[in-house]
Amino acid sequence: MARRKLIAGNWKMNGSLAALAELDTIATAAAAAPNVDVAIAVPATLIAPAHARVPSLAIGAEDVHEADSGAHTGCVSASMVREAGAAFTIVGHSERRGDQHETSHDAYMKSAAAHRQGLTVILCVGETQAERDAGRAERVVQAQIEKSLPDDAHADWLTLAYEPRWAIGTGWTPSMEDIAAMHAIARAKLRQMIGDTALDMRILYGGSLTGANAAEILALENVDGALVGGASLTADKFVPIIEAAKAQST
Ligand code: PEP
Numbered sequence: 665m666a667r668r669k670l671i672a673g674n675w676k677m678n679g680s681l682a683a684l685a686e687l688d689t690i691a692t693a694a695a696a697a698p699n700v701d702v703a704i705a706v707p708a709t710l711i712a713p714a715h716a717r718v719p720s721l722a723i724g725a726e727d728v729h730e731a732d733s734g735a736h737t738g739c740v741s742a743s744m745v746r747e748a749g750a751a752f753t754i755v756g757h758s759e760r761r762g763d764q765h766e767t768s769h770d771a772y773m774k775s776a777a778a779h780r781q782g783l784t785v786i787l788c789v790g791e792t793q794a795e796r797d798a799g800r801a802e803r804v805v806q807a808q809i810e811k812s813l814p815d816d817a818h819a820d821w822l823t824l825a826y827e828p829r830w831a832i833g834t835g836w837t838p839s840m841e842d843i844a845a846m847h848a849i850a851r852a853k854l855r856q857m858i859g860d861t862a863l864d865m866r867i868l869y870g871g872s873l874t875g876a877n878a879a880e881i882l883a884l885e886n887v888d889g890a891l892v893g894g895a896s897l898t899a900d901k902f903v904p905i906i907e908a909a910k911a912q913s914t
Contacts, residue, residue, distance in 0.1 A: 667866050669882065669909040670823060670889035672786055673704040673896025674726060674754060674870075684710065684717050689899035690906075691718040697910035701889070704896060705754050705786075708740050715749025724752035724786075727760055730773035732780070742774075742781035752784040754891075756812055758829040768811035775822065776814045784821045786868065786891060787812055789850070793830035801828070802849055809853045817857075819864035825891040826850055831871025833893055840884060843869055847886035875904030882912055 673690075687704065694702035703722035706714050714723045725745035732741050745753060755778060756771030768789075775785045789808035791801040805826065814822070826846055831837050838846070847867050854862035869881055870891030881887060889909065895901040 667819075667864065667888045668699065668701055669913050670701040670703065670866055670868060671902075671906050671909050672702075672724075672754075672823075672825075672868065672889065672891050673902055674757070674891060674893050675704065675706045675710075675897060676726065676759065676893060677707060678897055679706055679710055681710070681713055683897070684714055686897070686899045686902075687714060687718045687721060690902055691721045693899070693903040693906045694721055697906050697913075699913035700906060700909045702906055703752060705752070708745060708748070711745055711748040711750050722751040723749055724754065725750045725783075726754050726757065728753045728755070728774055728778050728783070730770065730777045732777065742778045742783050746781050746783055750783060752786060753778045754786045754788065754825075756788045756808075758788060758790055758827055758832060762829070768808045771808075771812035772814060775812065775817070779814065779816075779821055784823070786823050786825050788825045788827050788870070788891070790825075790827040790829050790832075790871070796828065796830065801846070805846060805850060806853050809850060810857070813854070813857055817865075818861060819866065823866040823868060823889075824850060824854065825868040825870050827870035827891060829871075833872070835872050837872050837877060837881070840880060843881060843887065844884045847884065851886050873905065875901060875908065878905045878908035879911070882909055 705724040728742040729739040755774045760766045791804040866888035
């Protein structure tokens with residue numbers, strides 16, 4: 665079946681109220697690409713002003729806590745970001761797995777919490793350079809999916825993102841063959857876990873995707889869109905990616 669492409673930005677710990685002006689042009693490009701879904705995850709402090717500024721654009725969080733509320737100083741819950749205007753959240757991003765030592769079980773719990781509160785989820789998996797060099801990339805990604813995918817995961821509310829950690833923010837990307845191979849492995853793993861509904865689930869590629877390589881990567885089988893870090897910060901870099909997805913969608 666045809667899966668709509670999703671182009672999702674991730675501002676990480678970047679941006680400001682002034683930077684939200686970029687969203688005006690991004691929202692215009694998104695409106696001109698009705699066959700593509702466009703979304704932007706922003707720092708928690710920017711969710712409400714971003715949503716107020718461009719209500720037509722899906723604004724999301726970059727992380728949520730696994731609990732709905734409680735004594736967790738400095739954290740934000742899914743219900744809080746939802747109230748602020750978030751439609752989705754990223755979960756299990758490699759920078760959280762690395763910097764905050766989050767595990768696949770944490771990603772599982774957070775995905776479930778987000779779903780409980782009505783958010784859709786972009787669940788990230790991906791191997792390190794050392795794991796790839798050791799020939800373990802495939803097994804690592806399969807294990808991450810196995811441990812982080814909620815039991816009731818469904819394409820209606822969950823999107824997987826394959827993001828090789830060594831490709832994030834580095835300017836390096838895997839070969840087209842390697843991207844296609846890992847997406848096929850991820851699709852097979854999803855199918856083993858949730859059956860044929862896995863055929864409806866989107867699998868995004870993330871890692872140094874730009875306007876220059878978007879068309880080639882987005883054309884690969886089982887690549888249903890992109891999670892974009894650096895190139896999502898400004899409209900001049902992000903809009904060409906939306907347009908590349910638009911050109912490939914019917
Ligand atoms: C990301 O942070 O998810 C990402 C893919 O970053 P970049 O596009 O900068 O590599």
